[in-house]
Amino acid sequence: MKLLLVEDNELLVKELTKQLKAAGYVTDVAASAMDADYLLKESPYDCVILDIGLPDGNGLELLQHWRQQEIATPVIMLTARSQWHEKVEGFNAGADDYLGKPFHTQELLARLQAVISRSNGRALSPSKQLSFGGITLDESEQTVEVGEQRFELTAMEFRLLRIFLLSPKKLLSKNQLSDKLYQFDDEKESNVVEVYVTHLRKKLGKSAIETRRGQGYIFHGLE
Amino acid sequence: MKLLLVEDNELLVKELTKQLKAAGYVTDVAASAMDADYLLKESPYDCVILDIGLPDGNGLELLQHWRQQEIATPVIMLTARSQWHEKVEGFNAGADDYLGKPFHTQELLARLQAVISRSNGRALSPSKQLSFGGITLDESEQTVEVGEQRFELTAMEFRLLRIFLLSPKKLLSKNQLSDKLYQFDDEKESNVVEVYVTHLRKKLGKSAIETRRGQGYIFHGLE
DNA sequence: TGGCCGGAATGAAAATTCTGGCCATTTTTG
C-alpha cells in the first residue's frame, strides 16, 4: 500500500512517515507541488495526503489540476483547523476527505482505511476489518483470522495480504505488487514477492493464492 | 527483427540486450567499429544502435563511412546527454534518430518501432500498432487481434508475425526469415520456420500466409 | 540476540522451442 505525502513541514513529515510505516504503509514524500506532480505520474499511489498550504503553489490548485487530467487517486486534504471555507472548496476540487490540523494520527489512519477501501470498491465490515472468503485481517493488531485460527503476521506479510484483500479475485502482477510494497527509489531485483507469497500460503493455506505463470497472482480466500 | 548494437560498455550491453530480447528483437553486439563494420556487411540488420564514443574510432566516422557506401540500414545514435553539437552532426552524417544517454528503455523501444516501420515503408496506426488486412499486432502485450478474436503469441510466433506485418504482400524466403529470427552465429538448419508458419496459421487462419513452393511465403492478412 | 528482511542458491515445474519423421503435394525426370 503506497501513499504520497505532500507536505513541507519537515517535522510533521518525519513523525507521520514513522507512524504510517508502523501501520504498514509505504510512503513517498514530496515537499513541493512540482515534486508531487512528478511522483504521482511516475507510480500508482493508493492515496495522496495533501497539505493545502504548499511553498510553491496551492494544494487545491494541484488537486484541481489532477482531476482535470482524470487522475482519480484518492486524496485526503490537510487544512488548518479554522479554514472551513477552504475545506468546502476542497470537496469541490475533488478531495475524498479532509482533516483539520492538528489531528490525531489515529484519525488519519481511520480515514485512510476508509478512503482506500472505498476506492477499491470494497466496503469495510462494521468492525472496520478487511475480509474476504473466510480470511479476515485485523489492521490494528496485524493479525489474520483464517477460519478458526489466528496467526500473527510480520510487517511484510501484513502489507502483502492487505493488498490481496483489497483486490480479491484480481490478477496482480509481481511488478504491481512490488510497486506497492516498496518505495519509489529502491528498485529491487529479487524474488521477495515470491518469498512472501510462500510465507502467506503457509498461514492461509496453499490454495488461497493462485499463481498464473508468467502473469502474476490471484487471491481467492478459502473458496 | 535483427539489431546490431555497437557499444563497448559491457554493463549497458548486458542490460539492453536483455530488454531488447524481451521486446522480441534479436541482437548482435559489436564492441568496436571494426567488428561493427564486419557484421553489418555480413548480415542484413533492421536497425543499428550506434554509440558515438567507441574505443577504436568515432561512431560518427563509422556512420559516414557506411553512408558513403550507400548502406541504408537505419541508425539510431547514442550520445552523451549534453553534446548537442554532436547530435546535429549525427543527423548530417545520416543518423535516423538519436538518443541522449542515459535514456529509458521504453524510449529506445518506441524509436526502434518508429524507425523500423518507416524504413519498411509502413506507417504505424495512431495507437502505435502494426496492422494489415484485419490483423493487428499489439507489441506491448505480444498478442494479435484477428477480427473479433484475440490470441496470445509465444515469443517466436510474435517475432515471425511482426516480420510478416512489416512486409505484407511481399515474398519472403525462408532464409530471409530465419536470418531475421536468429542470431548471426546460431543459424538453424531445420524446419523451424515451417513449424511456426503452421502455428501462426492456426491462429490467423489458413489463408493468411500463402506458400510459394521453392521460394518462400507471402503474408496476405485476411484478404 | 532474536526475529525479520532481502538476496542468493537450488531444485521443480511448466512452457516454449527444436528435431526428426512421416505423409501429402508438387515438380522434375526418364
Next chain:
DNA sequence: CAAAAATGGCCAGAATTTTCATTCCGGCCA
C-alpha cells in the same frame, strides 16, 4: 505419363529455457 525426387505440412517427443517455490544465510534493527 509415370515414377522418382523434392518440398512443405504437421505432429509428437526431446531438449532447452523460463518461471516459480522453497530453503538458507548474512545483515540489520530493536
